[in-house]
Amino acid sequence: METPALFIVAIVLCFGALLVLFFLVLRPRYGAIPVDRRRPQTYSENSSFSKVSQSLVDRMGGVLGKSGGPFHRALLYNAGVKLGPADFTVLVSVVAFLAGFLGTLLTTPVIGILIGVATPFVVRLVLSIRTDRRRGKFEAQLIDTIQMLIGGLRAGHSVMRSLEAAGLESEAPTSEELTRIVNETRIGKDARQALEETAERMGSEDFRWIGQAIQINREVGGDLAEVLEQVAGTIRERSEIKGQVRSLSAEGKMSAIVLMAMPVGVALMLSVINPGYMSVFVDEPVGNIMVAVSLVMFVIGGFWMSRIVKIKF
Incomplete structure (x- = not known):
C-alpha cells in the first residue's frame, strides 16, 4: 500500500475514533428527573448536537475541577471572556484539533501536530493581550x-x-x-x-x-471628596509621565515587531517564490529539527525583547 493510501486510511480511522468518542463514550447522560417535569414552563427540546456538546462540557468540568485548568475563571474574566472554563477549554480543544487537521492536510503530519500543539499557547497569548488592553482601558x-x-x-x-x-x-x-x-x-x-x-x-x-x-x-x-481631588491630581500627573514613557519606548516596540515579523515574512515569501527551497525544512528530518529549534529561539527572543521594551515605574 502506498503512502497516500496509508494517509487516507489514517484519516478515516481518526474520524471513526471521534465518532465513537462522541456518540458512545460522551453520549448525554440524563438525571433522575427530566427537565421537562422539573420546569415545565421553561423547558425547550434541545437538539442532539446541543445535548452531546453539553455532555462534553459537563465532563470537561468534572475533569478540570474547581481549579479550572489552564484557562481558569480569573484568567477568562480578566480578558473579558464570558465563557466558563469548561466551555472555553472544549472550544480551544476543538480549534486545536481542526487547526492540526488542516495543517496536516496542507503540509505534513509533523507540521500539523506542531500547529495543533501550539494552538492553546497562541490562545493563552491572545488572552494575555486582551487582559492588558482591558487593564489599559480601565486606567484610561x-x-x-x-x-x-x-x-x-x-x-x-x-x-x-x-x-x-x-x-x-x-x-x-x-x-x-x-x-x-x-x-x-x-x-x-x-x-x-x-x-x-x-x-x-x-x-x-x-x-x-x-x-x-x-x-x-x-x-x-x-472630607473624602477633597482627598479624592488630590488623588486625581496625582493620577493625572502620573498619566502624563506614562504617556511620555510610551512615546519614548514606541521606537523599541516597533523594532521588536519588525524583527519578529521578518523571519515569518521571509519564510512565506520563499515558500511562494521557490517552494523547492523550503521543502527541505518539511520533508527532511534535519529540516524539521531546525524548524523546531528556530521556533524555540523565536519564542525566547520575542519574550526577551518584550521585557526590554516594557518599562515599569
Missing part, C-alpha cells in the same frame, strides 16, 4: 471615575452609592468592576477587601490609592 477611564465619585459624594451620597452610580454611568470595564464591588459588599464581603481585589485584578496602583483613601476615610472621617 480612572480619572472620569474619580470625578463621578467626587460628584456623588458632594451630592450627599454614601461611598457605596457613589460607586454604584459611577458603575452605571461608566463604560466597560470600569462599569463591570465597580458593579462587582457593590455586589460583593452587599453579600457580606468587606469593602476594603473588595477594593483591594479589584486593584490587584486590574493591576492598578492608582485604583489601590483610591481604595486606601476610602478606607482611611471610613476609619478616621474627613
